Amino acid sequence: MSRIYSQTAPRQALRWLAGALLFADAPLLGHLALWPPLMFAAAVVVSLRMQTQGQRLRSLLWKLLGFALGGAAVMATYGTIAGLEPGLALLLVLMSLKVLEAHTPRDFHVLVLLGFFLCLTALFFNQGLLICLYVGLVSAMLTATLVRFHRGGDARQPFWPAARTTGMIMLQALPLVVVFFVLFPRVYGGFRMPLAPALTGLTGMPERLAPGTIASVVKSNELAFRANFPDTPVPPASSLYWRAGVMWMGDGLSWSPGPGLPGTWPDERLGGELIRQEIVMQPHGGRWVFALDWPAEAVEKATLEPGRVLRSRSPVYAQRRYTVYSRPESREMLLSAPMRVMSLQLRSQPSERVAALVASWRAAGADDPAVVNAALQFFRRENFRYTLTPGTYGGDALESFLFERRVGFCEHYAAAFATLMRVARIPARVVIGYQGGELNDARFGPYVIVRQADAHAWCEVWLQDRGWERVDPTTVVAPGRISFGAQSFLSSGADSAAGTTGAEGSAGATGLREILREVQLAWDSVSYQWDLRVLNFDEEAQRTFFASLGFEKVGQSALLAWTVIASVALLALLGLLLRRLARAPRDRVQEAWLRFCRRLARHGVRRGEAEGPLDFCARASAALPEQAPAIRAEGERYVAERYGA
């Protein structure tokens, strides 16, 4: 029956709103400083209490005071109010004040919209499938809150009717979402005020190589990127060297990228087999763009730098999908004069022991390849150890590493090796990136998962007639790391003397762990498809999609026009559908009777406004004697059906 709707918000709607806002607030706990989300949650709870007692924050003075305090706290926590995180914290302060003072129906709407905005802020930091599903759930909660608000009624109502209406609205909105998703033009660039998180505390490629920099990255198991190979089978993990950056300037065990090469460098076209990779890269805040050795050409939004590294034009703050072509078989043969100078320079003079060591190799075999081999033999023979925790190296890092302690991680070996090569006047450079990756063969096709734990450093030397060739000292010191991958290497125990294989690692997994791993991989493949096809449906993907349908060159404004047309059409269709559902049940008896009356009217006998059916039939029979039996029968049938049992 009917219930009268009050002008204030029903208590139940307020509770639902509070719940939805708390759910929307929760994901921010991990990404902002602790106090803003907690403060907002407290404000929501307090205001719920106050509302049910009919109170609210009225005094302007208190509001201003609250805002000033909040601003000061943000300043104290972040040091500034510019930037995404401080801005969000300030926004949470404002929202808390708003929650405490809301009292009109319009305020209710504003709070629901603010809830949606909170969902957006959660998506700034993470866009994985899980958080998107969570945001979908919170959106449904907020919609249900609005529905409950408009149903009115202070009494406690069952939760199901509002939930059902919400579900129907969202279900009917899905086709429209798909239309928007496919047709709406994606724009890029030209934004003066990009909203981007500061991405502090993110593990990833270090800017410079020093003892311990790679080791600290390897400790994290976070996803770095995922790559699939559309055209070729997935190469074995031991041959997957992912290039991220090149260190040109070296000083013992510490290397850095250097100032960059002057002038232009000869852009050499590589030959050999072409491998295409589709890579979805997680945000890391830097300009790294990963590709398999050696990238053949620049990719979208990135340039190809000297040393065959890809560098993004703008820092990578959001997940990025790109396609890159690599030629792993080929070598860069040309070495320009500036590059040669760069690849040979030593910041400081080598110590006597180091110089003597290198001289001994030169004396033994005069040409460069022999020297390289001798260096590798040195590392293999002299009992070097490969471990994640080699301890710190002080002043004479190189000497200490080579002759005394002889324990280190990939960065030590790569840096030392490159230094030794330069001392021997062989052009050398250190390359950092990732090595290997986990093959996921589940559901949606094989692809490689590369994590931060796969981070690696290795060397490249330039040899006459062979060009820039990769030399990875880790292969001689800890071959297990390369052949079995970082995961199994680390789980089997990081320490390993030269020569052990570490194959026991994965064999020790119990049945439960196997199952968990399967589940994890299955989830990852679904998540990867989400990232690849939905999240990163950017301009390029849209273009490719329409090209595959046969529409070449669809302009942005054309897409916008089509979006509007398609959505209007879909809404009209939906409207017709709803109309059908809302139609009153048909009264067929009445319809038949009215048709009968119209027929008689055409023959000149019109039924009076309040004339009963039998009277009308009697009069009609008198007027049209030939049809009298039929008319009477019709009248009696109508009366029987309408008023009969």
Next chain:
Amino acid sequence: MTLLLPTRNVLGLGLLVVALWYAGASQSNGAAYLLCFLVTSVALVSGLHTWANLRGVTVSAETPRPMYAGQAAALPVELMNGARVGRHALALRWKGSAPAVVGEIGPGKAARAELRFTAPGRGEHTVHAVTLASAYPLGFFRARRRIGVARDFIVYPRPEGRPHRGAGASRAAAELRSRAQVEGDDFAGTRAYVLGESQRHIDWRAAARGQPLLIKQFAADAGETVWVEWEQASGEVEARLSQLALWVVEAERTGAPYGLRLPGAEFAPARGDAHFHRCMRTLALYQP
């Protein structure tokens, strides 16, 4: 014809959608784009639901009870939901009235509401149309339909003025009499029943015996007629009418038969609802 218009809440929604789009575009954030699309789609679809919320709802207004000018009055309305699903949060209003909101009408059910308003000046008025509106379910759109009603109603003049002269003595006597009426029936014969009169004192036994309807008269009925006359009142037309209305009301309350004499109309003394409304109606429609 149902009209669908956006409400003021659409402004906030628009701001949110633009912010979502901006976040998605500037960050190349696919998830933000999706949220933007979701919010937009949900709002647009809700507009359709708002429009559909009025379908199948029929409104019929009843004639309001007679009222005095300036009095708080109500227009009774009945809403029928002829659709197969429930309708919610329907707001009805008439031009001069406050809105009445009906929270929920189940499928096939009906609900009653009252549109409260202040009675305008005396005379005959018409309710031409009633507006049915709803912003259910999300409040971003409002659907509105104008329903022609065409109901006439009478507003009686507001009873105001001084008590009837000679009321002092006869009022005390009248109170005694009314008390006597309540306590004991001093039967004083019957008279014929006039159509429209109060049926409280009909002699049913006589009617059962086959006689025509008769009214039992009581002691108080005989005598003590009061005449309410135009000349007795003073002042402007409206003031006089209000005064006369007050006397009629008084007379009806005391129970004495009263007659009304106006320029152009005269009513023989009588009592009862029908007589009362006849007199008041004449006063309401009086044109000098």
